[in-house]
Amino acid sequence: MAAPDPTELPRQRRLGRLSLPERRFVADALRAETVGGVLLLLAAIAALMWANIPALAAGYDSVRSFHLGPSSLGLDLSLQHWAADGLLAIFFFVAGIELKRELVAGDLRDAKAAALPVIAALCGMAVPALVYVLVNVLGDGSTDGWAVPTATDIAFALAVLAVIGTSLPSALRAFLLTLAVVDDLFAIVIIAVFFTSEIDFLALGGAVVGLALFWFLLRRGVRGWYLYVPLALVIWGLMYNSGVHATIAGVAMGLMLRCHRKDGEGHSPGEHIEHLVRPVSAGLAVPLFALFSAGVSLSDDSIGQVFTRPETLGVVLGLVVGKAVGIFGGTWLAARFTKAELNEDLAWPDVFAVASLAGIGFTVSLLIGELAFAGDQALTDEVKAAVLFGSLIAAVFAGIMLKLRNRTYKALTEAEERDEDLDGIPDIYEEDKPEYHLRMAKIHEAKAAEHRRKAEAAAGAASRAAAGSSAERDRPA
Numbered sequence: 181m182a183a184p185d186p187t188e189l190p191r192q193r194r195l196g197r198l199s200l201p202e203r204r205f206v207a208d209a210l211r212a213e214t215v216g217g218v219l220l221l222l223a224a225i226a227a228l229m230w231a232n233i234p235a236l237a238a239g240y241d242s243v244r245s246f247h248l249g250p251s252s253l254g255l256d257l258s259l260q261h262w263a264a265d266g267l268l269a270i271f272f273f274v275a276g277i278e279l280k281r282e283l284v285a286g287d288l289r290d291a292k293a294a295a296l297p298v299i300a301a302l303c304g305m306a307v308p309a310l311v312y313v314l315v316n317v318l319g320d321g322s323t324d325g326w327a328v329p330t331a332t333d334i335a336f337a338l339a340v341l342a343v344i345g346t347s348l349p350s351a352l353r354a355f356l357l358t359l360a361v362v363d364d365l366f367a368i369v370i371i372a373v374f375f376t377s378e379i380d381f382l383a384l385g386g387a388v389v390g391l392a393l394f395w396f397l398l399r400r401g402v403r404g405w406y407l408y409v410p411l412a413l414v415i416w417g418l419m420y421n422s423g424v425h426a427t428i429a430g431v432a433m434g435l436m437l438r439c440h441r442k443d444g445e446g447h448s449p450g451e452h453i454e455h456l457v458r459p460v461s462a463g464l465a466v467p468l469f470a471l472f473s474a475g476v477s478l479s480d481d482s483i484g485q486v487f488t489r490p491e492t493l494g495v496v497l498g499l500v501v502g503k504a505v506g507i508f509g510g511t512w513l514a515a516r517f518t519k520a521e522l523n524e525d526l527a528w529p530d531v532f533a534v535a536s537l538a539g540i541g542f543t544v545s546l547l548i549g550e551l552a553f554a555g556d557q558a559l560t561d562e563v564k565a566a567v568l569f570g571s572l573i574a575a576v577f578a579g580i581m582l583k584l585r586n587r588t589y590k591a592l593t594e595a596e597e598r599d600e601d602l603d604g605i606p607d608i609y610e611e612d613k614p615e616y617h618l619r620m621a622k623i624h625e626a627k628a629a630e631h632r633r634k635a636e637a638a639a640g641a642a643s644r645a646a647a648g649s650s651a652e653r654d655r656p657a
Contacts, residue, residue, distance in 0.1 A: 215462065215463065216335045216339075216458075216459075216461070216462020216463050216466060216467070217334075217335035217336050217337070217338045217339025217340075217462075218339045218343075219462070219463055219466075219467045220333075220335050220336055220339060220462075220466055220467050220470050220542070220543070221336065221339045221343075222467070223467035223468070223470040223471045223474070224470045224471075224474040224542070224568070226471060227240075227470060227471050227472070227473070227474040227475035228474060228475060228476070228478065228568075230475055231475030231476060231477060232475075232477060232478055237477070240475050243259065243472075244258060244259050244260040244472040244475070245258050245259075245260070246258060246259050248262075249262070253417060253421075254417075254420070254421045255417060255420070259472055260472040260473065263465075263468050263469040263471075263472045263473065264469060264472075264473065264547055264550060265420060265425070265426040265427065266416070266426070267464070267465035267466075267468055267469050268427050268430075268465065268466075268469055268543070268547060269416055269426055269427045269429060269430035270430060270457065270460060270461045270465040271427075271430070271461045271465050271466050271469075271543065272364070272368065272427040272428075272430035272431045272434070273430035273431070273433055273434045273457065273461070274434065274454060274457055274458050274461045275361065275364040275365075275368070275430075275431060275434065276430060276431040276432065276433065276434020276435045276437075277434040277435075277437055277439065277450050277451075277453065277454040277457075278361045278364075278434075278454070279361050279362075279364070279365055279431075279434070279435065280434060280435050280437060280439045280450060281439040281448075281450060281451065281454075282358060282361050283439075284439050284440045285439060285440055285441075285448075286358070292518070295514055295518060296355075296511060296514045296515070296518075297355060297358040297359050297362055298362055299510045299511075299513065299514040300355075300359060300506075300507045300510040300511045300514065300535075301358075301359050301362035301363050301366070301507070301510070302362075302366070302510065303506040303507060303509055303510025303513070304330075304332070304359065304363065304503055304506040304507035304510060304535070304538060305330040305331075305363065305366055305506070306506060307502045307503070307505055307506030307509070308329040308330050308498035308499065308502030308503050308506060309326045309327065309329070309330055309498070309502070310502070311329070311494065311497050311498045311501060311502035312325065312326050312328070312329055312494035312495065312497075312498045312502070313326050313494075314494075315490050315493055315494035315497060315498075316490045316491060316494050318490075319490030319493070319494075320490065321489065321490025321491045321494065322490075322491055322553075322559075324552045324553060325491055325494065325495065325548075325549065325552045325553060325563055327367075327370045327374065327548050327552065328495050328498070328541075328545050328548050328549045328552060328563060328566075328567065329494070329495050329497075329498025329499045329502055329503070329541060329545065329567075329570065330363075330366070330367065330370070330498070330541070330545075330548075331363060331364075331367050331541045331543075331544035331545045331548065332359060332360050332363045332503070332538040332539075332540065332541055332544075333360075333540050333541055333542035333543050333544065333545070333571070334356065334357060334360035335462055335466060335543070336540045336542045336543070336571065336575075337356065337360075337537050337538065337540045337575075338356075340537065340540065340575045340578070340579060341537075341582075344579045344582065344583060348534075348582070348589055349526070349589055351526075352526070352530060352534055355534060356534055356537065356538065359507065359538060360538075363538075364544070367544045367548070368427070368428065368431050370548070371425045371427065371428070371547075371548065371551065372424060372425065372428050375425060375548075375551040375552070376423055376424050376425065377423065378423045379422060379423045379424065380421060380422045380423055381422075383418045383419075383421040383422035383423075384418070384419070384422035384423075384424060386418040386422075387415050387418035387419040387422055387424075387429060390411060390414055390415035390418060391415055391429075391432055391433070391436070393411065394408070394411055394412070394415065394433055394436060395436045397411075398436055398437065398438065398449075412429075412433060415429050415433065416429045416430070425551070427547075434450075437449055437450035437453060438450055439451060466543055469543060469546075469547075470542070470543065470546075473546045473547075473550065473564065474542075474546065474564065474568065476561040476562075476564045476565045476568070477561065478565060482561070482562060482565055483565070483569075485562055486562065486565050486566050486569050489562065491553075491559065491562070491563060491566075492562050492563060492565065492566035493566070495545075495549075495563055495566035495567060495570055496566050496569055496570040496573065497570075498570070499539045499540075499541050499545075499567070499570030499571060499573075499574055500536075500539050500570055500573050500574050500577070502539075503535065503536070503538050503539035503541070503574065504532060504535045504536040504538075504539055504574075505535075506535075507531075507534075507535035507538055508528075508531055508532045508535040511531050511535070512528070512531075527585075529581065529585070530585060532581065533578055533581035533582050533585070534578075536574055536577050536578035536581060537574070537575070537578035537582070538574075539570065539571070539573075539574030539577075539578070540571045540574050540575050540578075541567060541570070541571060542567065542568075542571050545567045545571075546564055546567055549563040549564055549567060550564075600620065600623065601616060601619045601620055601623060
């Protein structure tokens, strides 16, 4: 047998076990997103029913078209507009914090570890865009909506997981979360670069000054929500009036928060604020956006056009085919050219199932659809319907694939959560610690002693029963 080459580097494992702090953070984040995803799903269903029941449809249009806000400040907006530009700024604020944390404390802080989710996310955005453009070039449609199928909705994807009950291992969940974070980053760049037409430099300069003040107060350690909330509202208003999409303000402020822990800190300020704001984002902001944006008329003609019109067909194929092929292909390429191996407990079909799940593009896809076809309400509604159908098809397909491996996922999840020594730390994180094995030895010794006592008691009972039976037979008639 040939001796191994000492210069050959060991192959890295991808999608392997997370560190304990990272696993706990991911679990907390995904728990909140899952609850928010269920609310998002209910809001989308409510919007569709509200818009398609004849007796209620007129009321739906009236409610989401209702205007309020100070016109003197350029903020006399409809409720639908407030939801898209105002409430989603909260969603993107949380996305900014998530991205900052990933960069300084999560998977993205290490360039080698970051390569896999970043390459997968980039391919998962590029391929759907190419699919959309190809369909519309061949079908003589509009290429303005190329960015619609590029986004992944992590909350909706996790809601699907909650509904089908799949025990996805933490490594795959973290991969999905990191994908979505990188996805959000590039979606923000797309919105800022491609959907900004006219810029009011005076308002933009005011927003930049406000952001600089926000950063200065943070660096000086100034505390008090009564300072930051009014300042954030001013920054948002100036950003909105500048012509740059107002959600960019939320991202910028999220990125400014400190997300690394200092000595003695249980949580960084960014993690603390994210913990406070995430329920507002997942439980209120995003569901309300869905309520006012997902209500599209689903007549027989509109459903038929989803699969025949090039713009809408491009969105459906981009989400269902482009996302799965892009993310899976990017992951395979990253593993191939970085000489990384997949975690031995997982298989490539697991990666393809998660890639298919990423085809659920709801919140950001709806937002980009509104921006891409702002001058054509009929086409905007058809594109929204395409987002709904594409996300539904991706969810069903991914759900079937995940169900086929549910038994394997459940075994992996149970192994991750097993805590036989009852110290609050899963056993798989302590297998290299002598103290853990000494605790387990005492536990097993105590169990062995208990079983010996039970065996002796059972043997004594059996002996007494046998003696009693023998005495009964020897008794004279």
